[in-house]
Structures are given as structure tokens and as C-alpha cells.
Amino acid sequence: MDIVEELLQGNRLALSKAITAIENEYDEATEIMTKLYPHTGNAYVLGITGPPGAGKSTLTDKIAKEYRNQGKTVGIIAVDPTSPFTGGAILGDRIRMNGLTMDEGVFIRSMGTRGSLGGLSHKTADAVKAMDAFGKDIIIVETVGVGQSEVDIVKAADTTMVVLIPGMGDDIQAIKAGILEIGDLFTINKSDLPGADKLVREINMMLDLDSFMTDWRPPIQKVVANQGEGIPELLGNVQKHRDYITEKGILAERRTKRAKDEMLDILNSNLSRYIKSKIVDTGRLDNYVEQFQQHQTDPYTVVGDVMREMLK
Template sequence: MELVDSMLAGNEQSLARLITLVEREAFEVPEIMSRIYPSLGKAYSVGFTGPPGGGKSSLVDRLTAVIRGKGFSVGIIACDPSSPFSGGAVLGDRIRMQQHYLDKGVFIRSLATRDSRGGLSRAARGALKLMDAFGKDFVLVETVGVGQTELDIVDAADTTVVVLVPEAGDAIQTMKAGLLEIADIFVVNKADREGADSLVSELEKMLHQSPKQEWWDVPAMTTQAVNDIGTEELYQNIVSHREALEQTGRLALHRQRQRKGEFIQTIQHRLMARIMKLVETDGSMMASLEDVEKGKTDPYSASMEILTNKTLLHNWLAELEREN
């Protein structure tokens, strides 16, 4: 594929276009992914997640400056939510990153979540791979503003940074499962506001009582992104976490797990798409869908009806033969 070759040769436009193809789930995607597969695994990915308005974009912006200062190149993937009503989106993370617009060593791409619910666009992992193949040393992935359970970032990033604000909560909040369990590094941003130190100390107590693992002490630190305070320390913490992962052989294990998860999710997603397409083209199956909608049939028996439907399997096979 010409596009892949020119991307691998360093063409930004081709990289951008390939990300678009991944976003659209174009039919070329499997071929693209297999073509870049040999070039993968060099980039180190860092995920940033946390509630909306916590300063994730600003932090990514400042951290990018630090990383560029060390001579490394950076890719940024910034996710923002799609409207459940219109399907549209306002992608406004880039606006915090203006200092890097003209830096050839920084590539920023905004992605809408479209129909994904886990805080990341479904295309984020594909975009990450493309940026890796393109030769970026670091890829920083920013999730949408999340609540407590949108945790997809763990399956995409090598190091996960959870960004909180001083008002994020008291001791009980820090004990809750979900978001606060996935942090490899805690950042309490906007630390010029009241409560930052006490939140850090609550986090530390929680971490002390319930350590994530014995080989890595999750640090809880404060930053002020807009004043560029704490960003160098954040970089050092990321580097330390990377070293810990590498020295204990866990980076390879972590990536193994991610690959497995991605494999299963890809199958689930494509399978579902395929089945729905077949259902939509079959009158009798559409009729049973309608019965479910109207409450005439229960969803369980209707779904069994569809999954054991021989016409569906037959049409599926016929479609496969046509495609080959």
C-alpha cells in the first residue's frame, strides 16, 4: 500500500489519512495493520485520564515540551466525546497545545469517541500504532473526561496517569474501585487551589493500605500545569515507571495482555457488525427484532432465534465466498 509506504517514509499527510481510515473502519484496515506490524513496539505510550476540566490537555502540553527538551519526538492522541444525539463533536483539546503546532517533532490528532463508551475512541489504539510505526518515541493518549468506570486507557497505554483536582474528594472517595485503581501515577493538578496536599495524603494512605503491586510504589504528586510546575517531576516518574516495567519484564507481559484484549475486542466488534448487517437484510429476522421492540417477544428467545438461524449462517457463508 502506497499510503503505508509513504507514512513509513515520514509523510505526515499519509499518517493523518491512515488514521482517518482507521476511524472509518475502512476495509483496508486489516491490511494496513499487518503492513505496519513489523515496525511496532518502539514507542512508549502514556495515558492521561481523569474527570473533565482537570487539566489533562494542559498537562499533556507541558509534558510534551519537557519530552521535546530531552530530544524525543511525540505523538498526541486527544479524545473528546461525540454527541449521543447528533453524532457531532467539538474537539477542543488541541487548543491547549498551540505551542507545538509548528514543531515538526510533534503530531497531534483529535479523535471523537463516536460509539465507544470506555473513555477512548475505538480508533485510538489504531492511531497509537500508526504513530508508533511512524517513529514517534512517545505517544501521549488523552481520554475524554471520565467518571469512575471508563477504563479503556489501561488497555492502550504502557503507563497510566490519573489526573485529579484538589476538589476530587475525601478519604471515602479515594477508597472507591475503578478509576483510582488503574493509576500508575497520580497527579493532583491545579495544586495552587486549596486541598491539594490533603488529597495527596489521602491518596498516599489508600496506596499504603492497599498497594497495587510490590514492584512499583504508585506516586501521588501535585502539579500546576498552567504554571509549568511539577511537569519535570512527572516526566521523571513516567521514566521510573517505565524502568520498573522493563526491569521486571512486565512491560512485555502488559503488552501481551493488551494484544489479547484487542484481539478479542476486534472479533467481538466485527462479529457484531456482521451479524447486524445480516439481520438487517433478512425480512423475517427484522420482524423478530420488531417483535422484541414492541414487547411481543422477550429479547432472550429472540436472540437465540437469530443466533441459531440457519439462513443467517448460510447468507454469511455466501457473503464470504463473494468477498473472496
């Protein structure tokens, strides 16, 4: 029996192998995705992002347990774009998500960059699909939210939760500016620490100024993740957002947009690979550059020629 059949029958090892193939861009990954695709589209994807140390993993653990209490199965993908080694990430998350690793209804996977950031958002999206096809009801994608690549990762989510903590000082301005547009929900974790209410007021003010505001105003919820305080309310807000985007057709819109981006993404990366194999690896690029330097030709002319050659 092949790995996809096993995965579809609920074999966890097969799911694990499929994600490893995706992560390492093994040749069979494309075939796996092709076979899995018809079985996707049933899971709901919750993105959790925020600065390092905000308590995202602690929160993910509590949220997953609450979903389990509701009888839902959960997949967790912890993406650490700063970590070149998934092994390290796994260790950290295992500690944070202790009780979950024993639960058959939860599947946890960490993904790092393995050297290059390129393609991480695409790989994350494919890992989400693998868990979706596996049959998980809810898939949580946890990622460190500081830059564009992380924002791209969160685009795979249906609902995006931004986690902030009090006492972040000036950093907060920069972080808030970047994540304001992507937050469907704002969670103020570590509300046991001073400054939580001040942070709520600040975010409220920023939301007041947001000219792109639709009729969904992101709720701002205070929680204490390590004590499990505020978690059921948080899930209530996720559900409200889910209902809202479903009723308004926004969920369908988002998924359509995602399918478009994905198609272009795959096309782009295939083209890049083709260009690398034909132009870079063969030494042609070096030859061209030499010619440019001697003013025998120019990049525009060469690219024109190369394009004609490729499209033949």
C-alpha cells in the first residue's frame, strides 16, 4: 500500500513521512500532493502568530486541548522561520505541548527553514493539506510573526490570531503596524503581568484609526495561557469569526485567493528550478556575465533569447 493510501486510512507514520517529503522537497512530494488534493478542504485552519516568547506554543497547547474537549481532532504545525533545524524546534514545542503528544487525536509537527526561507510558506501550506486530508478538524499553524515571510505563512489560515504581551515597549509599534492588517483576533497573553489593559487600549486606538476596517472588528481578548485562563472565550471568538466569514462569503473568497496564489507559487518555483538547471548550473550564466562585462551583449538581449528558447 502506498503512503497516501495509508495516510488516508489514518496512519500517523504515513502522515509524518508525507510531511517529511514535503519539507525536504523529495521527488515523490508532488505525487503525494496530487493524490491528497481531492481529499482536502474540510479542515478549518487557525493561524497563531506573534513575537517570540509571547506564549504562542503555550496557547496552542491550551487551545488544542479545548478543541479536544469539544470532540474535535487537531493538527498542529509549529513553524519557526528562524530555526534552520526542525529538531530543535520539536524539542522546545514538545516541552510546551507536553500532554498533547500522548493524545491520538492530536498530531504535532514542527517545520524550520532548513537553510533557506524560500518556499517555507508553500511547504507549510502543503503540510496543512496533508493534515486536512488525514482528517484533522482543526489545524493550528503557529509561527513567529515578525516579517513578511511569516505573514505569508499565516495566509494559509482561515482565521488569524495575533498574540501580543504587555510590556513590549517601543517594539510594539513596529510589530503592531505589520500585523494589524492580518489579525482577525487579538489575544493579549500574559495578562497576569502589568500593562495588559494599556495594551488593549493601544490596540483599540489603532483599530479605530484603521481605515480598512470592515464590519468585523477584531475582538481583543485577555488570556493567561500558562494557567488556561480565557481559553474557552478565545475559542468562542474564533467560532464567531468563522461564522462571520462563512456567512459573508469571505471564507470562500479567501480560499479562492489562496488557490490562485498557490498556483502562481508552484509555477514560479518550477520556473526558477528550470532556469537554475538550464542557465545557472550549466555555467551559461557565468559566460553571459563575462560577455556583459566586455560589452559584447547585454542582459536584456540575452534574456530575450533565453525566453524564446524556453518557450519553444
